[in-house]
Amino acid sequence: MPPGGLDAITGAWSRRGALAAIVASTLPGCSPVHRRDDNTLVVGLTYDLDTLNVYSTGFLGDVQAAVVEGLIAPDQQARYVPVLALEVPTLANGGIVVAPDGQSMTITYQLRRGVRWHDGAPFTAADVAFTWAAVRNPAFIAESKDGSDVIVAVDTPDPYTVICRYDRVAPTFAATMFTFGILPKHLLDGVDLNTAGYNERPIGTGPFRVTAFKRGQYVLTERNPYYWRRDAAGRQLPYIDRLIFKIIPNSNTLLTQLRSGELDLVTQTPYDQAKQMGALPGVELVRSAVLSWQHLDFNFKNPTLRDPAVRRAIAHAIDRDALVRVNGGFQRPIKSVVVPTFDFYDPATPDYPFNPAKARAILDAAGYRVQRDGVRAKGDARLAYRFVCQAGKGDDELAQQVILAQLSAIGIAASADNKTGVSYRQARYKGDYDLNYSTWVTGADPVYSRFFSTKGSNNGQGYANPAMDRILTRMESTLDPAERRRAAFAMQQLLAVDLPTIPLTSGAAVASKRTRLRDYTPNPTNMTAFVSCAGWRLQA
Amino acid sequence: MSGRGLIARLLGIIPLLLGISLVLFAVVHLAPGGPLDVYADNPSVTPEALARIAKAYGLDLPWPEQYGLWLRSMLTGDWGYSIRTGRPVLQEIVERLGPTLELGAVAMTIAFVAAVALGVIAAFEEGRRIDRVIVAVTLGGLSIPVFWLGLVLQYVLSVRLGWLPSAGLETIGGSSFADRAAHLVMPAAVLAFATGAGWTRYLRAGMITALRQDYIRTAYAKGLSTQTVLLRHALRNAIVPAISIIALDLAGLVSGAVITEAVFAWPGVGSLFVESMDGRDYPVLMGVLMMGSLAVILANIIADLAQAALDPRLRNG
Numbered sequence: 001m002p003p004g005g006l007d008a009i010t011g012a013w014s015r016r017g018a019l020a021a022i023v024a025s026t027l028p029g030c031s032p033v034h035r036r037d038d039n040t041l042v043v044g045l046t047y048d049l050d051t052l053n054v055y056s057t058g059f060l061g062d063v064q065a066a067v068v069e070g071l072i073a074p075d076q077q078a079r080y081v082p083v084l085a086l087e088v089p090t091l092a093n094g095g096i097v098v099a100p101d102g103q104s105m106t107i108t109y110q111l112r113r114g115v116r117w118h119d120g121a122p123f124t125a126a127d128v129a130f131t132w133a134a135v136r137n138p139a140f141i142a143e144s145k146d147g148s149d150v151i152v153a154v155d156t157p158d159p160y161t162v163i164c165r166y167d168r169v170a171p172t173f174a175a176t177m178f179t180f181g182i183l184p185k186h187l188l189d190g191v192d193l194n195t196a197g198y199n200e201r202p203i204g205t206g207p208f209r210v211t212a213f214k215r216g217q218y219v220l221t222e223r224n225p226y227y228w229r230r231d232a233a234g235r236q237l238p239y240i241d242r243l244i245f246k247i248i249p250n251s252n253t254l255l256t257q258l259r260s261g262e263l264d265l266v267t268q269t270p271y272d273q274a275k276q277m278g279a280l281p282g283v284e285l286v287r288s289a290v291l292s293w294q295h296l297d298f299n300f301k302n303p304t305l306r307d308p309a310v311r312r313a314i315a316h317a318i319d320r321d322a323l324v325r326v327n328g329g330f331q332r333p334i335k336s337v338v339v340p341t342f343d344f345y346d347p348a349t350p351d352y353p354f355n356p357a358k359a360r361a362i363l364d365a366a367g368y369r370v371q372r373d374g375v376r377a378k379g380d381a382r383l384a385y386r387f388v389c390q391a392g393k394g395d396d397e398l399a400q401q402v403i404l405a406q407l408s409a410i411g412i413a414a415s416a417d418n419k420t421g422v423s424y425r426q427a428r429y430k431g432d433y434d435l436n437y438s439t440w441v442t443g444a445d446p447v448y449s450r451f452f453s454t455k456g457s458n459n460g461q462g463y464a465n466p467a468m469d470r471i472l473t474r475m476e477s478t479l480d481p482a483e484r485r486r487a488a489f490a491m492q493q494l495l496a497v498d499l500p501t502i503p504l505t506s507g508a509a510v511a512s513k514r515t516r517l518r519d520y521t522p523n524p525t526n527m528t529a530f531v532s533c534a535g536w537r538l539q540a
Numbered sequence: 541m542s543g544r545g546l547i548a549r550l551l552g553i554i555p556l557l558l559g560i561s562l563v564l565f566a567v568v569h570l571a572p573g574g575p576l577d578v579y580a581d582n583p584s585v586t587p588e589a590l591a592r593i594a595k596a597y598g599l600d601l602p603w604p605e606q607y608g609l610w611l612r613s614m615l616t617g618d619w620g621y622s623i624r625t626g627r628p629v630l631q632e633i634v635e636r637l638g639p640t641l642e643l644g645a646v647a648m649t650i651a652f653v654a655a656v657a658l659g660v661i662a663a664f665e666e667g668r669r670i671d672r673v674i675v676a677v678t679l680g681g682l683s684i685p686v687f688w689l690g691l692v693l694q695y696v697l698s699v700r701l702g703w704l705p706s707a708g709l710e711t712i713g714g715s716s717f718a719d720r721a722a723h724l725v726m727p728a729a730v731l732a733f734a735t736g737a738g739w740t741r742y743l744r745a746g747m748i749t750a751l752r753q754d755y756i757r758t759a760y761a762k763g764l765s766t767q768t769v770l771l772r773h774a775l776r777n778a779i780v781p782a783i784s785i786i787a788l789d790l791a792g793l794v795s796g797a798v799i800t801e802a803v804f805a806w807p808g809v810g811s812l813f814v815e816s817m818d819g820r821d822y823p824v825l826m827g828v829l830m831m832g833s834l835a836v837i838l839a840n841i842i843a844d845l846a847q848a849a850l851d852p853r854l855r856n857g
Contacts, residue, residue, distance in 0.1 A: 042712075048815040050624040058578035058624065058819070141596050141626075144584050194626050215625075215635055216807030216815070218712050244712050248805045249815065252691055256706045260699045292581070392573075420573040429587050441581045450583050457586045526582075 039241040039538055041517065044254045044263045046270075048216055048247050051199040054181040055135055055142045061180070062267065063219050063245050065530035067118075068181035068204030071109050071128065071162075072174060074444035074525040075532070078291060078341050080174045084123065084182060084205060085109040088174070091479050098169060098479065105169050105479070109178075111160040116226035117184050118209035125156035128178065130185035132164070135177055140193045147176025169477050171484060175445035179527070207238040207534035219245040229534055237534040258283060264517050264538075267529050269510040271328035271395065277512040285510055288522030289341050292441040292507035293334060294323075294399065298500060300462035302434050304381050309366035311499040315352035316359035317410045318403060323505055326398045331505040336492045337448070339506045341524050344488035350496040359410045368411070376411040384413040385434035388427050391418035399504070400437050431460035439507070444525045448491060449476055452500065463500035515539075546845075553837055560833045561614075561826070562607065568825050569603040575623040575820045597623055610826065620823035624816070629827040633809060637794065639709055640801070640808030644793035647728045651736030652786070659743025659778075660770055666748055674740065681737025686730055690803035693726050707805040727804040731797050735789055742785055746778030753777075780851045784843045791839035795832035 043062070051057050054064040071085040080088045089095020089107045098105045115123040134140060136148040150170050155163040166173070184203050188196060200213050207229070208221035221243045229237045246263065248254045251270050257263040259280055269277050269285070278285040296318070298305045305311065320333035335351035338344050368376040368383055376383045387404065389396045400416060407414050414435060419427055427433055440451070440458075449472040450456045454464040471494060475487035495501070511529065513520055516539040521532045576593060579585040594600045598609060613620055619629040662674040698706035704722055705711065711719050750756065751774050759769045796810025805811075809828060816824040 048811070050819070051626060056626070141593055143579060143593075144582070144589065146584050199626065212713075214807070215632070216811055217709060217805075220712060242713075246708065246712070246805070247807075248707060249811070250802045250805065252687075253694070253707050253803055253805055256691070256694045256699060260702065260706050262698075262706060420577070425576075425590070439581050440583050442583060446583070450586075457588075458583050 039239075039540075040244060041240050041242070041536070041538055042244045042246060042262065042264050044248050044257060044266045045245050046249060046251060046254060046266075046268065048249060049213075049219065049245075052202045052210065052213065052219070053193065053196075053199040054202075055140075055144075056193075056199070058143060060526055060528050062528045062530050063210075063221075064181060064202065064204075065206075065528045066208045066221060066243055066533050067202055067206045067210055069206045070179040070181050071111075072179055073531050074179070074523065074527055076521055076523055078444040078524050079343075080179075080444065082112075084112050084115060086112055096479055103168065105166045107164045107166065107173060109162040109164075111162065112228060113160055115205050115228045117186075117205055118203045118224055118226070119187075120226060121184070121186050123182070123184075123205050124159040125162045126159070127182050127185045128162045129154040129156050130189065131181075131183045132177065134183055134188065134193055137193075145177075147173060147178070169479065171476055171479050172445045172447050175443040175447075179443075208243050217247060221245075227534070231535070239535070239537045240533070243533065258512055258514070261514070263514075265511065265513045265520070267509065267511045267522075269512045271330050271510065274328060274330065274510040274512070277510075282515055283512055284515055285512055286520060286522055287330060288509050288511070289332070289339070289524045290441070290507040290509050291339055291341060291444065291446070291524050291526070292439055293337055293339055293503055294331070294396075294437070294439050294505045294507070295337065296403065296502045296504060297433075297436040297438070297461050298463075299431050299434050299436070299460075300464075300500070301431060302385070304368075304378075304383055305385075305434060307366065308499065309362050310368070310383065311502075312352065313359040313362040313366075313410060314407065314412065315499060315502050316355045316362065317406050317412075318502065318504065319354040319406060320504055321354075322402050322406070323399050326402050327395050327505075330508040330510055332508065334503045334506045335496075337451070337495060337501065337503045338488060338492055344485055346489040346492040348489075349492045352502075356406075356409055363410065370411045374411065375413040382413075383411065385415075386417045387414040387435040387437070388417050388419060388424070388433035389437040390424045391420045396437060396439065403437065427460075429458065429460045431462055436460075441507070441526060444527075447476065448472060448488075452491070452495065461500055463498070465494070465498055468494055468498070546841075549841055553834075556837060557830070557833060561611065561830060564829045564833075565607045565610065565826060566603065568820075568822055568829070569606065571820070573820050574599065575822065577820065606822075610823070614830075619827050622816075622821055622824045624819045624821045624824070629823045632812060632824055633827050633831065636796070636807060636809045636812045639806055640796040640810065641793065643724065643727055643731065643797065643800070643806060643808060646724060647731035647735065647797075648790060648793065650728065650732040651739060654732065655736045655739035655743055656775070656779075658740045659747055660775060662740070662744040663747030663751060663774075663778075664766075664770065671744075674744070678737040678740045681733045682741075686734050686797075686799045687803050689733070690726070690730050690800065693730065694803075697726065707803075709807055727797075727800050727806055730803075731800045734800075739782060739786060739789075742782045743775075743778055746781055747774055750774040750778045776850060780847050783847050783850070784840070787839040787843035787846070788836065791832070791835040794835045795828060 045062060047059050049063065050059065052063060054061045054068055069083050071083060072080045072088050073083045075081045082088055087093060087095065089109060096105055096107050111125060117123055132148055132151055132154045135142060135145055150166050150168055151164045152167045153165040157163065181204065187203055188198055201210050207224055207227050209224045210219060210221050212220040223238050223241055227237055231237060248257060251273060254266055255273060255277060258266060258277060274285060277283055298311055300306050324331045324333060334340065336345060336349040363376055367378045371377050387400065389400045397418065404414055404416065428436060428438065450458045452459065452463065453469050453472045471487050471490045475484055475491060478484055509522055511520065511522060518537045518539055520536055521529060523529045523531055576590055579590060598606055610620065621627065622629055622632050625632065658674050662671045665671045694706045697704045704725055708723055710723055756769060756774060759773050794809065796808040796813060798810040798814060800806065801808045801810035802814055812824065813828045816828065
């Protein structure tokens with residue numbers, strides 16, 4: 001359908017429609033069905049929920065974030081704030097203690113008192129210890145068991161103290177297990193988590209409790225009467241009485257429901273429909289950063305790509321503004337793999353501004369001459385590359401087309417060799433490509449060694465630099481924030497010189513909401529906006 | 541068909557289903573992508589973790605071996621577990637059958653009544669204005685894409701007029717019979733229009749052929765009323781060829797109306813199929829496909845029996 005096709009078609013209907021509406025309003029029982037002025041927030045989800053267990057879902061846990069809580073959570077600036085713990089453990093406050101030999105550490109959480117589960121049972125340190133044991137259990141199939149394997153023991157000297165003993169120094173402890181959510185021991189002890197009823201009706205300590213989950217339809221939640229959090233005036237949160245998540249996989253239908261007032265909020269509007277959504281009366285867009293970055297990776301197994309001149313030339317050949325434009329103008333151009341939301345971002349990271357003339361000059365100087373077929377070569381070495389991205393991801397494939405055109409403009413021939421699913425992931429891990437365009441979405445504390453250390457689990461490029469390994473080791477084995485920041489800056493400087501990857505854009509989330517929803521707060525991390533939904537209000 | 545012939549046909553279902561299952565299993569597994577794709581952008585899911593999950597679901601085995609395991613458990617009545625949700629496949633499907641049958645039964649009933657009425661009228665009035673209108677409308681039913689028609693109805697009846705809810709099965713937390721019915725109107729209308737259009741044209745053509753036969757002239761000459769001639773004599777003959785088409789469409793009932801369900805967020809088997817396809821949830825996909833295949837095979841047999849009952853010439857054939 002052409003853009004505005006429906007509007008064009010229904011424009012003629014609108015006059016008749018108005019007339020019919022006037023007639024209709026005089027008829028009994030024909031009042032419009034969508035007037036909702038109660039204190040219920042209806043949210044549209046574009047995916048069908050697989051499970052409400054935060055550890056095994058393959059999606060971001062929108063619903064889970066409103067229902068279960070962790071000990072700490074990232075706020076709007078991706079900084080950790082206390083939730084069920086009284087404070088975020090640091091070296092300064094004594095929450096983190098490094099062993100004298102510097103090889104291991106303990107982290108102590110003091111828990112909030114008087115917190116109750118949705119069924120009224122008290123929340124204690126036993127639940128935290130149980131969560132660690134349950135997630136770690138090899139029989140439990142979970143997406144990520146991050147952090148459970150580096151803790152060797154969890155001690156609970158009293159009901160409100162949790163001491164986690166780590167077998168190493170782990171500065172990124174916060175982005176792991178105890179942040180996602182705590183599991184209730186009194187309900188799950190001895191239960192198989194793969195098939196537990198908990199996955200349908202999770203019990204948490206969060207602001208909303210699940211009262212019904214109809215598969216393929218909706219999740220119904222209501223305010224948790226035991227919720228511990230109060231606002232500045234001492235009023236118990238949440239402000240909203242009921243939070244409903246409707247499952248509407250078809251994005252056109254989602255748009256229709258927002259239009260008609262049957263929905264109040266969509267947290268992830270497809271880029272290509274955002275403008276249309278924002279133009280609706282009574283609807284506003286909220287654009288926010290996401291901790292994701294799109295990037296172009298070079299494979300060092302390819303001899304010409306090992307040549308720094310070729311990588312530098314490609315860096316100058318790419319126009320990031322065109323990449324942003326082609327995907328609706330919502331992403332932001334970036335020059336560092338550390339997205340600017342983070343404190344660790346180094347604004348002084350060297351960048352390679354878009355300059356095709358300079359790119360051509362670099363290649364000329366390096367001896368790569370344009371041949372009769374328009375492709376540059378030096379001797380037998382032609383600059384022709386196999387360019388891989390994930391097939392079926394529209395945004396990625398559009399960006400790839402733009403990059404292909406920009407490479408061609410400086411005499412580099414690349415051909416798309418896109419793969420789906422398993423074969424794409426295999427290609428990325430094993431380096432089965434010359435050029436690879438992809439996205440990484442991270443939590444609030446990314447472990448960069450996964451990408452850039454010689455043995456990194458996601459380093460399929462064959463990038464290896466002992467200096468980089470040392471920097472990353474320093475960054476990921478110190479708990480001193482100033483030292484970590486220095487290491488992060490060093491990493492960004494070195495990446496800009498070595499150029500194993502070109503950071504291109506950072507993603508954005510575009511939420512569409514009806515204006516009656518106030519104080520909505522997006523969240524850039526994978527904890528979703530609902531981590532702070534207790535403070536949202538609905539205007540009567 | 542004799543009793544023995546029927547038993548032979550029923551027994552023939554078994555090898556047929558085996559063959560179908562092998563082909564479907566191969567196609568589903570050879571399609572690009574896989575159930576673990578949801579983890580593609582998440583760097584904290586390590587290759588080791590993925591290998592562990594793949595092993596847990598047996599996804600690391602070559603597909604013929606996976607087929608053998610699947611078949612063995614199917615034969616013992618175990619449909620397996622969904623990869624996405626961890627729940628039994630049978631439970632996932634049974635949950636979605638209710639809404640699918642509800643939508644399908646209402647839509648098919650409307651479609652059948654309308655198709656018989658309009659087909660008979662169009663044939664009787666062949667070439668006149670009313671016939672031309674019916675032919676034009678049914679052409680629309682055959683050619684207008686279901687999703688587009690659904691969107692237009694939603695826009696007019698829901699967004700503009702606010703008469704009907706735009707999507708879903710019921711109002712959450714406040715459902716009643718009237719509310720369920722209101723939610724059913726648009727998807728049932730769209731589905732009935734799309735299905736009934738073909739049936740109408742089929743019946744019209746059958747009726748036109750029948751009305752030209754000598755026995756119709758004889759019936760009129762005997763002084764029978766138009767109504768009796770049309771319904772007792774002509775329609776009975778015209779409906780026989782239409783039965784196989786209608787039966788096949790009815791078989792599609794259990795697999796759900798994929799597009800209609802998607803547009804109207806209708807939680808039926810069709811939606812389940814799309815979600816399972818997106819997530820490459822092999823066990824659920826196979827469950828839905830096998831159920832659909834069985835329905836088509838049975839519908840064929842039932843259509844043959846029905847045609848034989850209506851047309852004595854086809855008996856013992």
